[in-house]
Amino acid sequence: MLQVNILRQERDRVLEGLRKRQLDAAPAVDRIIGLDDRRKELQSETENLLAERNSLSKEIGDLFKNGKKDEANAKRQRVSDIKEQTGPLETELETVKGELEEELLQLPNVPYHLVPAGATPDDNEVYRPYDGELPRLAAGAKPHWELADTYGIFDLELGVRTTGSGFPVFTGQGARLQRALVNFFLDRNTAAGYTEYAPPLLVNEDTARATGQLPDKEGQMYYVQADDLYLIPTAEVPLTNLYRGELLEPAQLPVKMTGYTPCFRREAGSYGAHVRGLNRVHQFDKVEIVQLALPEESYTKLDEMVDHVAGLLTELELPFRILRLCGGDMGFTSAMTFDFEVWSAAQERWLEVSSVSNFETYQSNRLKLRYRTERGTELLHTLNGSALALPRIIAALLENKQTDAGILLPEVLHAYFGKEKLQPLRS
RNA sequence: GGAGGAAUGGCAGAGUGGUUGAAUGCACCGGUCUUGAAAACCGACGUACCGCAAGGUACCGGGGGUUCGAAUCCCUCUUCCUCCGCCA
Numbered sequence: 001m002l003q004v005n006i007l008r009q010e011r012d013r014v015l016e017g018l019r020k021r022q023l024d025a026a027p028a029v030d031r032i033i034g035l036d037d038r039r040k041e042l043q044s045e046t047e048n049l050l051a052e053r054n055s056l057s058k059e060i061g062d063l064f065k066n067g068k069k070d071e072a073n074a075k076r077q078r079v080s081d082i083k084e085q086t087g088p089l090e091t092e093l094e095t096v097k098g099e100l101e102e103e104l105l106q107l108p109n110v111p112y113h114l115v116p117a118g119a120t121p122d123d124n125e126v127y128r129p130y131d132g133e134l135p136r137l138a139a140g141a142k143p144h145w146e147l148a149d150t151y152g153i154f155d156l157e158l159g160v161r162t163t164g165s166g167f168p169v170f171t172g173q174g175a176r177l178q179r180a181l182v183n184f185f186l187d188r189n190t191a192a193g194y195t196e197y198a199p200p201l202l203v204n205e206d207t208a209r210a211t212g213q214l215p216d217k218e219g220q221m222y223y224v225q226a227d228d229l230y231l232i233p234t235a236e237v238p239l240t241n242l243y244r245g246e247l248l249e250p251a252q253l254p255v256k257m258t259g260y261t262p263c264f265r266r267e268a269g270s271y272g273a274h275v276r277g278l279n280r281v282h283q284f285d286k287v288e289i290v291q292l293a294l295p296e297e298s299y300t301k302l303d304e305m306v307d308h309v310a311g312l313l314t315e316l317e318l319p320f321r322i323l324r325l326c327g328g329d330m331g332f333t334s335a336m337t338f339d340f341e342v343w344s345a346a347q348e349r350w351l352e353v354s355s356v357s358n359f360e361t362y363q364s365n366r367l368k369l370r371y372r373t374e375r376g377t378e379l380l381h382t383l384n385g386s387a388l389a390l391p392r393i394i395a396a397l398l399e400n401k402q403t404d405a406g407i408l409l410p411e412v413l414h415a416y417f418g419k420e421k422l423q424p425l426r427s
Numbered sequence: 428g429g430a431g432g433a434a435u436g437g438c439a440g441a442g443u444g445g446u447u448g449a450a451u452g453c454a455c456c457g458g459u460c461u462u463g464a465a466a467a468c469c470g471a472c473g474u475a476c477c478g479c480a481a482g483g484u485a486c487c488g489g490g491g492g493u494u495c496g497a498a499u500c501c502c503u504c505u506u507c508c509u510c511c512g513c514c515a
Contacts, residue, residue, distance in 0.1 A: 051482095054484090057495050060495050062445085064495095073495090076495045083495090
């Protein structure tokens with residue numbers, strides 16, 4: 001959520017930034033400022049009356065003590081009058097505050113100055129191209145959903161039986177590979193200074209709202225009605241919220257967290273050839289990294305996170321490129337996002353495997369996540385990234401590493417998986 | 428799920444209707460003393476919002492109510508603790 005003061009003080013910069021999202025925010029911004037003006041007006045008026053009430057109440061107390069009952073009763077009448085006035089004022093104040101918040105929630109984050117303008121993924125900037133020859137597979141190379149059958153990696157039919165479409169069941173060495181990857185990622189992340197957490201997979205409404213999933217992505221989350229809880233779409237949500245409402249000392253920063261969780265996404269309306277196999281599923285495993293950083297350091301930290309994720313992909317020996325998302329393709333809450341895409345030689349397309357973003361103060365404003373400065377308190381910057389999402393990594397490993405002799409695993413996984421390659425099932 | 432108890436500032440912990448935003452201790456910060464440190468002593472020490480400022484308002488788990496006035500009384504919700512039951 002953007003801060004009203006920023007909208008007031010930097011109106012032009014905000015509007016210009018939001019235009020990169022193909023959004024003309026001028027009417028909304030003006031409505032917000034108008035509501036905030038009204039809010040201040042009502043608040044001053046109300047508080048003046050309350051101040052009078054408070055001082056009268058004190059006098060009444062003294063008068064009663066001194067036995068001056070008549071004088072006290074006269075003042076009591078005045079206080080009653082004040083109450084009659086403040087009632088409607090306070091009601092209106094609450095209404096205006098609600099409307100103000102409603103408007104603010106509709107406004108996405110302002111893109112960072114380096115973010116390219118644009119409407120669709122075609123406008124994304126190739127920030128770091130793949131510097132090599134894209135691998136070519138022998139004729140007859142299979143996509144991962146066919147390899148999954150041959151090698152017994154995962155089974156979509158079983159998921160349909162237990163749950164429904166888009167819930168893969170990982171089996172045998174596929175399940176083992178998944179576990180190996182989770183461990184590999186967590187080890188690398190903790191070695192890089194991220195503290196490991198195993199957070200809840202269900203969160204309450206306040207939590208979902210604070211990181212911006214509500215109201216923007218309401219329909220994308222699974223909702224447990226009986227207990228009013230949401231299944232997390234990413235570990236970002238519980239991890240970032242661990243610090244909701246905190247006031248940190250600069251010495252505590254940056255806070256670096258990592259966590260492995262399943263992620264749940266309804267993905268309503270996503271069907272077609274590009275969502276076959278593991279390309280898009282309702283439940284998947286992901287290891288996430290999160291940082292809480294000083295504003296002046298957050299973009300350095302973003303670079304650090306990008307390099308870290310790039311290191312993981314390099315170790316996995318997967319050809320990848322990094323995109324800087326254009327305004328129109330960026331998430332609602334992000335100020336700048338880098339997407340990592342792995343090349344799938346069998347599908348001959350790029351698969352997104354990680355998204356690394358700086359949210360600046362957009363989340364921390366809702367989180368009330370601040371740090372102490374000489375002058376007072378300031379909002380922190382929050383950042384997060386996938387390190388990494390499992391299904392498409394598995395898809396890419398299967399497809400790119402297939403040989404006549406089996407699927408060769410990258411060397412770094414040998415210690416985690418126990419074997420050098422995946423073996424076909426005996427049929 | 429049943430019964431009882433509790434929720435106060437960074438922590439501990441007073442406070443049951445009227446100068447209580449809140450005693451006291453600890454921690455933290457500034458200072459005195461000291462070659463330095465410790466100890467001792469002195470001082471400062473919550474957050475948000477409104478206001479140019481002076482100052483004001485709100486907040487003692489959340490919400491609502493009683494009252495001229497609520498941390499303090501009432502209702503309700505949540506969470507934690509103890510005991511019982513059930514259970515991975």
